[in-house]
Amino acid sequence: MQRKSCQVMIKPTGSVCNLDCKYCFYLEKEMLYPDRKNHYKMTEETLALFVQQHIAAQDVDEVIFAWQGGEPTLMGLPFYRQAVALQQRYANGKAIVNTFQTNGILIDDEWARFFRAHDFLVGISIDGDAALHDEWRVTRAGQPTHHKVEQAIKCLASHGVEFNTLTVVSQSNMLHPQRVYAYLKSIGSRYMQFIPLVERAANKDGMLAHPQDEQTAVTPWSVDGLQFGKFLNAIFDI
Template identity: 30%
Template sequence: MNKFAPLSDFQRPTDGQYQLAFFRFSALEGDRYVLTNQAGEYLVLPRAVLSALIRHELPSDHPYYSRLRSRQFLFDTSSKLGKALLANKVRTKTKRLENFTSLHIMVVSLRCEHSCPYCQVSRQSEDRNAFDMSTETAEKTLSLIFRSPSPAIKIEFQGGEPLLNFDLIRYVVVRAEQMNLSAGRNLQFVITTNLAVVNDDILEFCRLHSILISTSLDGPASLHNANRPRPGKNSYELAVAGIEKARAVLGAERVSALMTTTKASLSMGREIIDEYVRLGFPGIFLRPLSPYGFAIKTKSYTSYDVERWLEFYLDGLNYIIELNDNGIRFRELYASTVLTKMLTPFEPGYVDLMSPAGIGISAVVYNYDGEIYASDEARMLAEMGDKTFRIGNVHKNTYEEIFSSDALLDPIEQSFAGSAPMCSDCAFEPFCGAEPVFHTATQHDFVGLKTRSAFCTRNMRIFKTLISLMEESPKVRELFMQWAN
């Protein structure tokens, strides 16, 4: 018995016939199937049409034929530019790879005056100066950062609470700007802060140097204060006051917020969204807990399963669509990222949804002690004692040693979704990512068994939901096109 059909079954470019391009397909509800090609173009077909297509029995006057040809699912004698166009789309999707690392995260301190039970970082108490990055380490870090070939460099300051070591932030910003006079990069700075210790001097420095602020806001006061305890029990009040103060100095568009879903959040999805709308944010990232740091030690990560989070997420997504129907412009930011991959020729560069994996390629983390990790999640995993994704040290290794290390290249190669079991033949592979850090944390393997992967379960449901919503409502598709662009 022959294992493969003869080559002639796949090549029929003669008049009146067509040649199939490479594509994958997966079942949706009913008798519908979604097809995706190598460039991430997708179409939804009835089963009968898919069957006729595969059997080379779909007539050229069929309503789906021209759609399949225009999106390079098939080629015929009139498709003179089809293959070249498909190749160009694939090149556009993968162009980010040649720029290499653009996001450089500097952990300037592990100190923090909050004690959040879900924190993914092994934070230290506020008076532990031994956990601050030194000027020497910062200098070494900047030297490596400017070795990146990327035309755009974003330096993000994280903690702990990075403002507790603001003197170093000030030093790094000024020094990086000096270095950039000759490097000529598109240079940007972000401070990820809870805003509890922000003051006028810090904000004025941020204004002068065009620094963006990213803060945490878990929802209304009762929820935020419960999720993010601090002395004085006033985390929410300080966060909202800090947001208003930062907007007044920097401008509203330069201040963003991020929430984390705890067990207490699950019944308050619409209230959380309302809080973001009330405070004038343009969107919200409804993100689940990650399996790292204190979130594991305090069992916060296991306090709800992926199905319960999906109920929370999908209800929130539907509510946001309702808000837009009522004239309130507001986005769900994870859906927007996925839709960019689905509906445009561009790769948004979100680390979790990249294949090859975005670790090291899209983002890298320089810890306070000089250790370098392939991603923020890799640093969090290291704080739990697993240094699988430690790729070097700013004091000991060269740029070439760091970014060609086995600790970086092995997980990228092994987890590549295009060849990973159950990913390589999945229709949603062009929209998804390889997440070796997550699967190492949850299954002790770079690839992981996808049937047991919360990452896979979560994304599959979201991908199918977004496609179904667009198929069922032209109005929703128009809204999603706006989000994607």
Template identity: 25%
Template sequence: MLMTLIKGEKIKHLEIILKVSERCNISCTYCYVFNMGNTLAADSHPTISLNNVIALRGFFERSTAENEIEVIQVDFHGGKPLMMKKDRFDQMCHILLQGDYGNSRIELALQTHGILVDEEWITLFEKYKVQASIPVDGLRHRNNRHRPDRTGESTYKGTINGLRLLQNA
């Protein structure tokens, strides 16, 4: 599938939310993918293919050649992006950042529940300047009500631990 933008447009900030993982290791009560009868994730590949990442890079290269784009921001989303293998994440970031985007700048970001954040992930975030964000659904009792793990147990401690690791990086 060939993606295009309107030629000749001046775009200050183009933000793409890129679903890179169809898997998640927690069970949010409000999740439309895993808890409300949607079977798309179960029927899909666990992670984005590198061919799709290469195709996206091509779209960015064409778009920056045809348009005046100041910043392209790619937000890795899922499921949970950190459910993909670290070497795949490394390859994906490398592919995106190796594009010829002229005067345009590319920025990478992701959202994670924080539970899987460790020093190796932080090293990858630093290597590619990935901005990570962690949503917390309020205080412990509210977070636990809406964001349990797959066995119904609390995810709050893991989320806060991941948040602290990112803050200290």
């Protein structure tokens, strides 16, 4: 009989983020929560219950916790120290694996030491070199972020933290697959993930339409299946 497990993506900050990426659909989700600084974050009580129940529900020897967002670093290090302590308390002989997807903006030596000490696998969101990345991934004040992401990657590498990269493929970097690949390789990425940008255009309320709304056209910055396929083929041909 096959042993059962389930994969859970944990978003302790909900949609709250410290960036304002132009293509991010979460920006509209935040409009639903105007008091985002004071609400919609996972409480310590919920964290404790979740960790205990998630481990107990897994009929396998290895349990994965995939931390995402919004931006998960906004919870602060004490939250994740507590999470690790709870994992150790309730592990009951099971191996615990933590993955962590971040924009990298808040990563410093303290974060890197924590990730290294507890063997976190860190995913860094980066869309290529500065010109390609900063066209879309900006701060809430509209300022570029690439230099901070590069600093985060160097910090992780200096502490021996295993990391991979997550790149959104848009109409901009889609035209430069070799350039994107060469850059990611140059910063030490050994595992690269590419996801196509596909968003529906705004509806009458100014909100992005639901992905399943086939009556609404996709945005001009989205890529179609053929374009994404050509992007990947060009990289595999290198």
